[in-house]
Amino acid sequence: MDSSAPIEIRNLSKTYRLGFLMNRQVRALQSLDLTLMPGQVYGLLGPNGAGKSTTIKILMNLVRASAGEARLFGLTPDDKEARRRVGYVPENPAPYEYLTGREFVTLSGRLAGMSGKELDDRVSQVLGMVQMERAAGLQIRRYSKGMVQRVALAQALVSRPSLLILDEPTSGLDPVGRRQIRDLILEERERGTTILFCTHIIPDVEALCERVAVLVGGRRVREGSVAELLSSETTQVELTVEGLPLERIQSLGVPLESAQTLESRVMLRIRESESQPLLKKLLEAGARVTKLQPARFSLEDLFLRALEEARQGPVGGEIS
Numbered sequence: 001m002d003s004s005a006p007i008e009i010r011n012l013s014k015t016y017r018l019g020f021l022m023n024r025q026v027r028a029l030q031s032l033d034l035t036l037m038p039g040q041v042y043g044l045l046g047p048n049g050a051g052k053s054t055t056i057k058i059l060m061n062l063v064r065a066s067a068g069e070a071r072l073f074g075l076t077p078d079d080k081e082a083r084r085r086v087g088y089v090p091e092n093p094a095p096y097e098y099l100t101g102r103e104f105v106t107l108s109g110r111l112a113g114m115s116g117k118e119l120d121d122r123v124s125q126v127l128g129m130v131q132m133e134r135a136a137g138l139q140i141r142r143y144s145k146g147m148v149q150r151v152a153l154a155q156a157l158v159s160r161p162s163l164l165i166l167d168e169p170t171s172g173l174d175p176v177g178r179r180q181i182r183d184l185i186l187e188e189r190e191r192g193t194t195i196l197f198c199t200h201i202i203p204d205v206e207a208l209c210e211r212v213a214v215l216v217g218g219r220r221v222r223e224g225s226v227a228e229l230l231s232s233e234t235t236q237v238e239l240t241v242e243g244l245p246l247e248r249i250q251s252l253g254v255p256l257e258s259a260q261t262l263e264s265r266v267m268l269r270i271r272e273s274e275s276q277p278l279l280k281k282l283l284e285a286g287a288r289v290t291k292l293q294p295a296r297f298s299l300e301d302l303f304l305r306a307l308e309e310a311r312q313g314p315v316g317g318e319i320s
């Protein structure tokens with residue numbers, strides 16, 4: 001294992017046992033490999049139940065793996081030295097409700113070994129970073145969901161971690177709040193912090209991450225740099241056709257990736273290599289092509305395609 005890698009995961013599997021007799025099993029992760037190099041912002045993307053939180057909980061030593069290995073800076077997740085270098089925001093943060101935001105962040109700093117003026121100054125600084133200075137003296141039980149999310153992020157940042165693990169940090173935030181948290185993550189990236197960012201909000205991944213892994217049913221179905229992944233998918237073309245119904249277009253013998261009728265127009269998506277043959281046939285059949293443009297293949301398309309492919313193959317879930 002590489003001790004310079006903030007996160008290294010090899011062949012990681014997790015099966016939860018359920019029921020009174022623990023005789024039912026749910027396969028949450030299957031042979032996952034993942035490496036984060038220093039300074040990378042890495043997105044872990046997947047639908048509900050894909051195994052994202054399980055991966056993070058294993059890294060945070062909250063859940064024990066069934067097989068395989070997970071390392072933080074080359075150390076096992078139960079190693080105190082490794083934990084000292086990590087800031088963590090759980091999926092549903094549940095800070096002590098009777099503490100104020102400032103007390104909670106101060107407590108987190110103390111637990112990380114900080115004290116005195118250095119701690120007080122840093123607490124004020126991180127509360128400012130998450131725009132919570134004004135509400136810092138209020139008890140957390142009075143906070144909205146978005147405010148809880150912000151103090152949770154402040155407690156993760158207080159000890160200046162070199163690795164941030166964020167489990168859906170923007171869920172529960174309004175668009176302005178999401179933007180602020182995104183900007184904050186970008187600032188941390190500028191500072192060289194490594195970030196594992198787990199979400200199902202695709203625009204956040206596009207805005208923040210340079211690499212991404214897509215998990216479906218506990219398996220990694222795509223992995224790579226966002227640019228690489230998008231360029232590796234087949235290029236497609238979008239056409240708008242008038243004067244020929246969809247059934248006639250379908251009978252022309254050119255495979256369509258997608259088709260949709262809107263009033264008198266038919267919108268098509270086809271592979272780029274099929275565009276010339278289809279154009280010729282459409283014009284011969286008397287259709288008018290009113291628009292032809294390259295289709296931008298987005299991370300959302302990639303995610304949906306990966307999901308579709310994975311659903312056709314074996315997936316995780318309850319196995320007995």
Ligand SMILES: Nc1ncnc2c1ncn2[C@@H]1O[C@H](COP(=O)(O)OP(=O)(O)OP(=O)(O)O)[C@@H](O)[C@H]1O
Nearest residue numbers: 016026028046047048049050051052053054055317
């Ligand atoms: N403590 C648990 N006991 C039993 N099954 C669990 C437990 N935690 C998770 N699972 C199951 O493991 C699978 C993966 O769950 P996990 O929470 O890791 O997914 P996720 O990708 O984080 O989903 P979400 O986006 O909904 O948070 C799911 O089928 C889930 O029901």
